[in-house]
Amino acid sequence: MRLLITLALCAFALFPSIAQSETNVYFTTGFKIGEVTDSSAIILTRLCKSPQPVAVYHKQEDKVFRPPIDFDNNMPISEMEGAVGGAAGQVKINLKSKDTVISTAWEYVSGYRDFTLKRKFTSLRPNTHYDIQIQGRKSEGAPVTEIKGAFSTAPAADQAVPxxxxxxxxxxxxxxxxxxxxxxxxxxxxxxxxxxxxxxxxxxxxxxxxxxxxxxxxxxxxxxxxxxxxxxxxxxxxxxxxxxxxxxxxxxxxxxxxxxxxxxxxxxxxxxxxxxxxxxxxxxxxxxxxxxxxxxxxxxxxxxxxxxxxxxxxxxxxxxxxxxxxxxxxxxxxxxxxxxxxxxxxxxxxxxxxxxxxxxxxxxxxxxxxxxxxxxxxxxxxxxxxxxxxxxxxxxxxxxxxxxxxxxxxxxxxxxxxxxxxxxxxxxxxxxxxxxxxxxxxxxxxxxxxxxxxxxxxxxxxxxxxxxxx
The missing domain is CATH 3.60.21.70 (Alkaline phosphatase D (PhoD))
Structure with a gap:
């Protein structure tokens, strides 16, 4: 029994994505803010199963690009370095400026689009700071995970700003x-x-x-x-x-x-x-x-x-x-x-x-x-x-x-x-x-x-x- 426990702990250390929560979801691969103008922005995120990716464990060649040694291309993806499995669930995005709050409804993500959600926000104000809060959950009533960030919209075309x-x-x-x-x-x-x-x-x-x-x-x-x-x-x-x-x-x-x-x-x-x-x-x-x-x-x-x-x-x-x-x-x-x-x-x-x-x-x-x-x-x-x-x-x-x-x-x-x-x-x-x-x-x-x-x-x-x- 002690040997089985030790093997299980070693497996989790090398491949944390093996150990999945039944109720929690994560934003392990973060999110991106794209295509910012003076009035719009696109936000893309992905819901994940595990809080950390699989850590690097292969040794690397000492030459340009430093490729891994003896990497098995046919191993399960869940065992590969950097692996982060996706999770079905719901995502909600909130944008907040000093006087405005914009929120999406809870929206489902699935394996069809790799558990990603992409949304365009319009009617934003030029040269304005926005805080971002993205929330994720398995389903209604499940624990909520969140990630935060921020960005500024572009200044208007007639503004001479650094x-x-x-x-x-x-x-x-x-x-x-x-x-x-x-x-x-x-x-x-x-x-x-x-x-x-x-x-x-x-x-x-x-x-x-x-x-x-x-x-x-x-x-x-x-x-x-x-x-x-x-x-x-x-x-x-x-x-x-x-x-x-x-x-x-x-x-x-x-x-x-x-x-x-x-x-x-x-x-x-x-x-x-x-x-x-x-x-x-x-x-x-x-x-x-x-x-x-x-x-x-x-x-x-x-x-x-x-x-x-x-x-x-x-x-x-x-x-x-x-x-x-x-x-x-x-x-x-x-x-x-x-x-x-x-x-x-x-x-x-x-x-x-x-x-x-x-x-x-x-x-x-x-x-x-x-x-x-x-x-x-x-x-x-x-x-x-x-x-x-x-x-x-x-x-x-x-x-x-x-x-x-x-x-x-x-x-x-x-x-x-x-x-x-x-x-x-x-x-x-x-x-x-x-x-x-x-x-x-x-x-x-x-x-x-x-x-x-x-x-x-x-x-x-x-x-x-x-x-x-x-």
Whole structure:
């Protein structure tokens, strides 16, 4: 009997999701605030069975990405690191400003949408602080669990107010650099109190081990594991996000609608899971105004593109005709002092010359890339890009277009470029992990924008400052 008790306690220590409560539910994977405007926001959360994810117990290889050693892709998902099973039940969301309370009714969640609830709130006030309280329960009369957070809506388009936001890309669960909290950059970013965050894709990696996401349930597990890291949990409950997808959180490397399935996981499955796990409701390309001096554009680079391996020419595209027309129309209509394109993939680069053929800095999309760089430069648009595992500031030698690459979320994930390979385009190059912060503010008769690169610990490693007379 004593041996059985000991074995049971060991199993709970390694796999806490095995021990489930019959009456309690939890918000172990947190929640996200998305698509914030001056009058609206979307909130997404998930009801969970266990208060903690399965802890890390595999040893890891001592090389880039730090994949797990001897990981069994066929083990039960409930035994995998980061596993957090979902729970059927009811969820209620409350928003509160200094003089307003907005509440939803209790709503059921189920396994059909991975026990998630997504709701859009409208008629919010500009530049206003809102406290969030999300409640969960098994059923009426059952114990209630709650989680809290907060956010501020965007200022109106005619308000010249300071704005600070952060941006990051490329995070693999096993590349974590804090054994207890996950990724250092999230705590480093939170110390800056950003008004919002731009995550430019590769939020998870379906096609890297631990596990390989060959099925819908394994793909969902990747989101559960990532979101249950304490650093992400704490960051996103206080920081609205504009999330974009790239190839690895859609299907596999260089994914397009022409891609073959990844195991049993299809391109269409990847789209469905993305829409389920991210606080976005409408089209994947969109634009957001943050006061008089800032407007950002979040573009989509996977859903509308041509086959990567098709010959280059006028018809070959990454963005697609509809998105290009929308982008031109909205940029032309904007009177923001600073315009920023946030792209999941590079526009300027430079990129590696071998084996890369899926972004605008590659020769495979040379025709659209040349047009886009010239158009953006003519419209005084600045670019933030994801998908590169190193930090840089580049200036296109032909058009003068500036591009800022955030770098991956940890030093373990940094690779793909030689630190000594400094090209004429580079104003800054650092093959390490970190993040980007952007500050916009007024200084006497000038509007100022600062692009600041940080390392994973929050130390400033580079700053570019642009000033415009207003």
């Amino acid at each position: 704005v600070l936001f952060t941006s990051s890309t490329c995070q693999f669960y096993w590349s974590h650099d804090d054994a207890d909290r996950g990724f250092k950059i999230y705590d480093s970013m939170l110390k800056l109190n950003p008004l919002f965050h731009c995550q430019t894709g590769d939020y998870v990696y379906y096609d890297k081990p631990g596990p390989m996401a060959y099925t819908v349930e394994l793909a969902r597990h990747k989101w559960h594991a990532m979101n249950s890291w304490p650093a992400l949990f704490d960051f996103y409950k206080r920081t609205p996000a504009y999330l974009q997808k790239d190839d690895h959180d859609l299907l596999k490397d260089d994914a397009t609608s022409y891609s073959s399935p990844f195991g049993e996981l299809s391109y269409e499955d990847g789209l469905d899971i993305w829409r389920e796990q991210v606080p976005i409701i409408d089209k994947p390309y969109r634009t957001f105004r943050w006061g008089k001096d800032l407007q950002i554009w979040n573009v989509e680079v996977r859903e509308f593109r041509s086959d990567n391996k098709a010959p280059d020419g006028k018809e070959k595209t990454i963005w697609g005709k509809e998105q290009i027309a929308w982008f031109k129309e909205t940029v032309a209509a904007s009177d923001a002092t600073f315009k920023i394109l946030v792209s999941p993939t590079p526009v300027v680069g430079p990129d590696r010359s071998k084996g890369k053929y899926d972004n605008h800095s590659n020769t495979s999309f040379e025709t659209e890339g040349k047009w886009l760089r010239q158009y953006l430069a003519d419209q005084n648009v600045l670019v933030i890009n994801g998908d590169r595992h190193w930090q840089y500031v580049s200036v296109d030698p032909v058009t003068g277009l500036r591009e800022f690459s955030q770098g991956p979320v940890s030093d373990f994930h940094a690779q793909g470029w030689n630190q000594e390979d400094v090209r004429p385009e580079h104003k800054f190059l650092r093959v390490k992990g970190g993040f980007l912060a952007v500050k916009v503010y007024r200084e006497k008769k000038e509007a100022v924008i600062e692009f600041i690169h940080y390392d994973v610990d929050g130390n400033e490693v580079n700053k570019e400052v642009i000033k415009v007379t207003v």
